Ligand code: ADP
């Protein structure tokens with residue numbers, strides 16, 4: 119058996135592969151393309167395509183595909199085989215530079231939010247050479263961006279690449295001011311921690327709600343949930359261990375740096391964290407990770423649930439987006455430096471992030487908004503919907519001292535002055551772990567904790583990169599024109615802290631008093647649900663931001679706004695219809711049937727001996743009969759309310775209707791049915807219980 123370093127990345131057309139398989143000149147041209155993001159000459163692309171094909175065929179590939187990330191939230195691929203007729207009824211294996219560089223899938227079946235109505239149905243995919251090609255399922259996958267023929271982005275990769283370019287441009291301006299002449303580019307880095315549930319496939323297949331919607335729509339609480347805290351970091355069961363081992367192996371072959379695995383808080387919940395990498399690669403890898411997680415689970419007779427809230431009453435799943443900015447010379451710009459001058463640079467970048475999070479709270483909130491994630495945010499298991507930043511006490515005190523030109527270190531009685539003092543190294547979030555903050559500084563990076571487990575990390579990082587790029591642009595404008603760099607820098611940092619410190623909060627984010635303080639005293643936004651958040655997308659300040667940095671045109675913003683709203687409505691609609699189906703076909707008949715069983719028993723007992731006590735049968739049958747009618751009533755009302763959705767013209771009004779009317783009706787129906795479950799004999803209940811599901815892996 120090969121060792122891990124031997125097989126790591128064996129399914130990736132990576133740097134080593136290119137070096138050994140491409141002619142030297144082509145390799146150099148390719149490197150330049152990867153570094154500068156410039157397009158390849160077609161003659162060079164032909165050579166690269168041929169080498170890729172040879173390598174892919176040697177590794178068992180028969181097909182190639184442009185692999186892209188449309189607005190569905192998952193990846194898309196259309197396979198073409200390499201075969202080409204060569205006369206005499208035989209074939210050769212071919213792959214041209216043209217096929218590598220550009221594809222033309224029919225875009226009409228992907229969400230476009232109205233863009234297609236005004237433009238052509240066709241779309242095109244364009245190779246992203248900064249993310250390596252790889253082999254999956256005997257198919258050579260070429261990571262690509264997906265656009266309409268009018269050039270509008272129809273995917274999550276295009277704007278992400280644009281945002282990385284924007285932050286590169288502005289950060290470089292700032293770095294020049296600090297004399298970093300050796301730096302030629304800046305990239306953001308991300309390490310996403312991915313949570314997920316694993317349950318037994320057999321149990322899964324008996325639950326229509328899990329199959330159709332990814333979450334349970336009915337289900338009474340089990341006798342045991344997560345209250346004993348015995349699952350978090352607990353010993354991993356052998357069946358899960360063997361799943362994790364195979365998952366690692368598959369991911370390593372694909373060059374994904376899977377690193378940490380452990381059990382999470384809820385029963386059956388687990389987490390995987392990779393080593394961080396460049397943002398667009400991290401985004402591709404996270405998509406791949408989610409896909410491989412599901413695939414490997416199936417081989418182990420398990421099902422991997424990536425929904426944000428598969429089970430009520432226990433924690434849902436999120437994704438922590440650890441984010442930082444690094445130079446091509448390997449310097450992490452969010453790491454406090456060794457000298458006062460480096461510290462001044464660190465503080466300026468820190469201020470850019472503080473200002474960005476404060477001014478673009480709405481965009482960060484939008485970047486994690488979905489029907490699934492609405493169940494978690496603010497539910498005391500994930501950060502609240504109010505965005506704030508955690509800096510820790512030490513950094514918080516330093517900023518305060520800088521703002522007020524006050525003494526910081528009580529022992530040395532020093533005045534904290536930008537560019538004069540050396541900052542202490544901050545403990546990396548080990549002792550000072552605040553788990554309740556949406557956006558926490560963890561020593562040398564920020565951890566954005568609001569993402570849902572099923573989200574692409576694309577959206578969050580587009581917003582973060584762009585917002586920070588904008589602040590860096592403003593800083594660079596001001597400092598480039600400064601008469602005295604140090605004086606201006608000092609006052610810029612002080613001013614930024616003063617104006618934006620309202621976003622900094624080091625306390626308990628789950629506390630209701632904080633929400634009160636945040637919204638009334640500090641004026642922070644509390645965008646509780648997706649329909650609350652999304653309308654902020656098209657605010658003028660946000661349109662200006664996207665336009666300034668060439669991330670989205672107004673048409674693209676409007677299209678995304680529509681897609682997100684429509685998606686929210688569709689998800690809830692499917693859930694409502696699934697509930698109607700389950701209640702009508704399985705649950706109400708079961709409830710009615712069990713009532714009959716109780717009544718039959720009651721009659722038998724009375725007939726056999728009129729003196730026999732029948733309290734259980736009588737009282738339970740009575741309660742069941744009441745609940746059955748109540749459930750029926752709720753079901754009829756839900757049906758009626760769902761039928762009304764066709765009368766809405768406005769998508770936002772429709773989304774609000776789903777949130778306010780349909781969701782609450784679904785909850786009412788569920789409450790009645792869940793009570794019935796608690797008094798029904800297991801034998802007569804049509805679905806596996808919460809206990810069966812949460813403890814399905816022995
Ligand atoms: P935790 O204590 O939250 O598990 P870790 O230190 O293990 O934190 O890191 C969590 C994630 O943060 C990992 O994916 C790690 O690779 C990533 N990470 C570390 N440094 C950086 C960085 N500079 N930029 C982006 N992500 C980073």
Ligand code: MG
Nearest residue numbers: 311438440565
């Ligand atoms: Mg973490």
